[in-house]
Amino acid sequence: MDCREFQNELVELMEGSGNAEQQTHLGACPECSALVQELGAICEQARQMPLEEPGPHVWTRLQAALEQEGLIREISTMPALKPQPAVGWLSWPAAWRLGAVAAMAVMAVGLVLTYQPLRTNQEPLATKPAATVIDAEDLRLLDGFSDRSPAMRAAYETSLKNVNAHIAEATKSVQENPNDARAREQLLEAYEQKAMVYEMAMSRSLD
């Protein structure tokens, strides 16, 4: 099992239903081991936080975004657009893609609300700032443009690099100032900007 396979099955491990192969990899890979430890700490902190119902504006904005994407609307007689071969992230069902965007936003909220520096007797793990280059998910998103419009791909690649740099700086700010609520707000803003890029890319895939 390599790191990619391990991380694809991380959810099962975190829920306590991991298998022997995962345990073997965990023992042999310091990077994956550090990741599991960090996630465990975040989950533990989250469990101790009081549950709060999101404000009504959250659901209003989510509904508006879903309607804007055309994922919830009345059945219309609009003729189907000429099908385009979908590639990479764009080959996912629309609900999954929206789920990915929503998950990114939820993850950002969770990260901002629950982030606490590790307090253990061990030496704190070295925390890495978010990548300033595009990551695997970004590449899958960009792959969807390659066939249809190389110019659009280049424009989105630039935008993703800009927003990833923003996230990296905001993440660093949170790490340096873990008790600063404003730093967390900035990180949330940065993730919302990235979610905007993904939403717009999804729109292009439907156009």
Add this chain to the structure above:
Amino acid sequence: MKRNWRNATLAGMVIACVAIPTLSAQTRKEIRFTVGQNPSVTVVNLKGQVTVKGGPGRQVVIVATTYSDKVEIASNQNANRIEVWTHSVGDASNEERRVEYEVTVPQTSNVNVRAAGGPIRAERLRGDVTLEGDHASVEARDLSQSHVHIRTLSGHITLANIVDSELEVRSLSGNVSMSRVIGPKMRVTATRGNIFYDGDFGTGGDYALFTHSGNIEVSVPEYASVSLTARSDKGAVQNEVPMVEKERTPFSRRSGSSFAGTSHSGSSLVQLLSISGTIRVKKQ
């Protein structure tokens, strides 16, 4: 002299030979829909300008100009909802996909425009307005009582004469310029772009202008009634407007990098935030 005249004539003939086929490729198509109150109008375009204007009456009029036979204009009406979109046929180059739309709608229409590569312009509207351009510039003016949502990746955004409206504006690297834009609520977020505001912020409004690495420049008249906070983590904050500085703020103040003050009764709340850019509050 004769030779010059001959050369000019030949040049003219060559230009005509090129221009005539180009002009003849233009096709203008007009579509009309009759709608009820507060219709919803969506325009999706790949490349080319999209202009939406509010007009009288209960008709939606769409005039589309195409420049090649490799695009089609498709449209659909479902009760009070109109959808128009550009559909490319086969392999079309970027220029062949160009379509220019001029759309006239009832002023209270809810308008939704997605145009990745062409400028977007919206005028004289009083409904919900959502404008989305990737690297397209977006211009909105003469809107009132609207909910305005604008998003671009790198397109510049220009807003003018927008009153009694709620605005949410986002751009990654485009600049956002506002002139006489009054809430009651406004949130502008840019990552690398600069934000310019020229106006008085009205009364009782709530304004938040945020840019990560861009600059913010606000120009207000002396009579403006604002409660203003301005902060930049790594840049400078300069204020030229006479204000009573606040003694207490929810953030730690650093001279030259933050400012909090009230002008007159402090009717509108204005928050200016940049991480590494400069913030300037100027007197008009």
